[in-house]
Amino acid sequence: MNNKHFECLICGRRYESQPSTEGLCPMCGGTVIIQYNYDNLRSAIGKEIFISRQDSMWRYGELLPIPIEYSVSIGEGWTPLHRAIRLSEVLVRNLLIKNETLNPTGSFLDRGASVVIGYAKMRRFSSVHTDIPGNLAASLAAYAARAGMKCVVHVREVFDQAKIYQILSYGAELQLSSAADFHEGYYIGPANPYVLEGVKTIAFEIAEQLSWRVPDWVIIPAGNGGLLISLWKGFWELRELNLVNSMPKFAITQLSSCNPIVKAIGGEKSSRCISTIAKDIAIPKPLHLRAAVKVLKDRGVATSVTEEEIISSMKLLARYEGILAEPAAAAALAGLKKLIENGVMDQGDEVVIVITGSGLKDPSTIVKSFSEYSITGLLSAKNTRLGKTKLLILKLLANSPHHGYELMKLLQIELGSKITTTTVYQHLKELENMGLIELAGVSRIGGKYRKLYKLTRRGELILKAFSEE
Template sequence: MDFPIRVFEKWKMVCLKCGLVQKVSKVWRCKCGHPLTLITRMEDIQLDPLILTERPLSLWRYREVLPVVEKSIVSLGEPLTPLIQLDLMGLESCFIKLDFLFPTGSFKDRGSSIMISAAKLMGVKEAVEDSSGNAGASVAAYCAKAGISCKVIVPSYASGSKLLQIRAYGAKVVVKGSRSDAANLAMQEAKKGTFYASHVWNPFFIEGTKTFAFEVWEQMERKEPDVVVLPAGHGTLLLGAYKGFLELKELGMIENLPRLFGIQAEGCSPIVDRLHGGSESEGSSHLAEGIMIKDPPRLDEMVKSIVETGGDALTVGDHEIKENWKKLAEKGLFVEPTSAASLAGLEKLMKERLVDRDESIVVPLTGSGLKTPQKIARLIS
């Protein structure tokens, strides 16, 4: 089915590796084998801050910078997630963004809502995704809302509670070996013509996660924070934050980009390895499987987003994650352990004096504790 290309006339698909530029389509990978990125023609974008105050409190209030049209929107009522100030570590301005309060319980709904809306606009009937949990549940939910048949291919170690959620939305679940085995099988199906609703490869997904930056800007009285500390596995939130703040700067809404810090798990830290010439430590995380990605396809982009903003990346261990998960719970915030990695990272950044106490800092909490009840039961026992 043809789709109205005019909808995408303000965007182009670009390979940041080889420089290939092409029109927007269902294609998810460049001929050179690297991921594609959607680039917005910012000179054609007009975003009036005054108009925003009249719109519903939803990520769709930023529709001028989103590659969708109103008739194709697939929504489950995505809110502007709360940004709350917490008294932590003696910091003067530490803000926690509650991205686990999205409809399916994780920040992945930012990306899925825009990606599946674009899929609907392009006439997609079938979609495939590979995921170890949260992304699969999110894609399955939005496909269900859009009436798109969905298959989610998961590795053998995927959480039982997350598999239950995926199946509840009516998606077909296929269990396939390792994380790379699941991805390879999904790619094989995508090559046959099935829409690849990948939270990693599909460029529309990052168009959704960039709304994180727009929300933070608006919630901080139309200013940028000094620092944003994010979990970094495949890097979809990190890259979305970078793209969003970059677009805000190009629109003249902010003067500077916040420093972005990527937090990774000990024993699986490709960004840290790239930046610092080797792993900071050895080991394997049992609490942060959501960011245990050894070979992320967008690694070059993640490193660039950190370097260009003057940020950095570091690792945290399970003990640090556990202690910071408890701190959050004591503040009334029930998240899955992977979410606590960012707060653990902030604590380490403070100790290493990479962040000053008087800076404004934003830390997203990315997944609900309801996602991993068995793991949390072990934490508190």
């Protein structure tokens, strides 16, 4: 292994080993990256050497911080970079997709997990723990399982349910504790420099897959900013080693309801952070904020997109290119559309968009986004169990929106029995949770505000399915 050291991207301090548990600079809180002896490496590696090795991110072993014999692998990396033939017709002429959904757990973070779990193995840790219950935890859980290591995930708030189940499937342990109070094993947070090192191999692969050329633009989603720092570092190293002769420009996309990096570039402070569909990138205080701003001010742009724009990009990717992306990943495509509209990107630019995670990780968003399509609606309708009262409520709401009290009166007429307001509201709550009815508005009756309910598109489909039976 080549000599390496740790270096803060903000204050420039050097450290011989990882300087803090979370991985940030203890002096200034800045992003810390691992640096190698590039003078030595220049003569030791070359394009031909990489090409002669197997198709894996570990073919760049000299540029990774652990010896390859410690690597923990389940087939991460070396994902395809392919021309987006159909999307190129409607967006930019030269659009390429780096499809990271094909990693073992469906996320680009498998690259980071492969390196960091390998590092924990080398250090003879028998367990690892993390407090980021999203894609990183899922990757760590899988790679810890592969290495025969215990993995603990600290959970303090409600996160995406599907991701929690994915984490549990790999045998990780969930704990309602804080990472700071837990003193067992190696802690892996989103700023861990070994994770960043694994992720940077995306840049190496893009350059090699383009025959050692860099694209004009690389577009990615951003939460903490770790992917941006990793990609910047990867391309920077290739240039430092004379393997490529330029750097791409970077475009990051954030949610318009949570865009602290976008705001920081404009000199503003972020005030709020709300997200219902892309929690992995809804980070109010990004750990790599200063480093990300530095990179983007030098060579990049930042843009924000709404959740509706993300959902429409999910559909576009799936229907034009056959790639089902999770919302955070589809945000990059929504960002590209916006940059084209704003004239930031030229029609002739070569653009690589990194699709970071699979839509299969987030079935609830897929159900919400695609339930308007009748076949799906009708198929799921067959499995929906509805009692007589609920069905009657749906029929009544199909005619016109009603509030709870009105429904109670109508149900009493139809069923000829006493039905209480409490029971009606319980049914309404359950139907709302099933996605069959939704709020149509609020009306003021007799000095009281009453919620009006109406059928959703899914509710209509299900009522239709039941009526046809």
